Amino acid sequence: MSQPFSAATGTTYTLCVFTENTVGLLNKITILFSRRRINIESLTVSETERKGVSRFTIVIQHEIREEVEKLVRQIRKVIEVLAVFGYLNEEVVYNEIAMFKISTLSGAKPLDIEVINKIYKAWVVYWGLDYVVIEKTGSLPEIHDFFNYIKPYGILEFVRSGRVAVSKSSKSLDDYLPEAEWEYYL
Known part of the structure; x- marks a missing residue:
């Protein structure tokens, strides 16, 4: 991707x-x-x-x-x-919103929710049987940093809003x- x-x-x-x-x-x-x-x-x-x-x-x-x-x-x-x-x-003053759908199938790298929440200020907004949806708000560089962090976990889908x-x-x-x-x- x-x-x-x-x-x-x-x-x-x-x-x-x-x-x-x-x-x-x-x-x-x-x-x-x-x-x-x-x-x-x-x-x-x-x-x-x-x-x-x-x-x-x-x-x-x-x-x-x-x-x-x-x-x-x-x-x-x-x-x-x-x-x-x-x-x-x-x-x-501006922000954007990004959503990441990440695989949680068995054998997938386990997510470190504490790092996601505390370091990246991102939140799980949906937890399904085989994937989670994580929401990250912030500037484009902040979203880009989180993208690079979460990419090894397997991004199934990614969407980013326009700036507000x-x-x-x-x-x-x-x-x-x-x-x-x-x-x-x-």
Whole structure:
């Protein structure tokens, strides 16, 4: 199994795009990246605290900051986009989630749950008859380190989420989108 981690170079940018929740918007946004030949390293979309407002968290690596700034300006022109922010890693708090399905068949190398929990801060979230599922949250290097640790045990499946991130700024979504009366989730 090859290692499922990016080998891209350049500066890492996290783009946070707040949008109306409409059909086809994902395509409108991702095509802007394709046209500029910028690869999306990870993409996470979810609802925000405001009903009807979605948040796209898009991670890219690119060498030329001016091209990223042009991309952000282009995204802002999409009608359904309410706000767009570009951040460097030090400007956001972020994490990812990874899940590992590991064989526990007889004859397999026994797992050291204490090392998994205490050293790697990972947790068994499902224990089946012949496999376990372990969840690891953290930065990409932390997940990569755990991947290398757990690989000799026999990874049956591996999946990693996109980045979830919030700005280190004290501002909230209300500071950027105050003009309308929004319905909030309770």
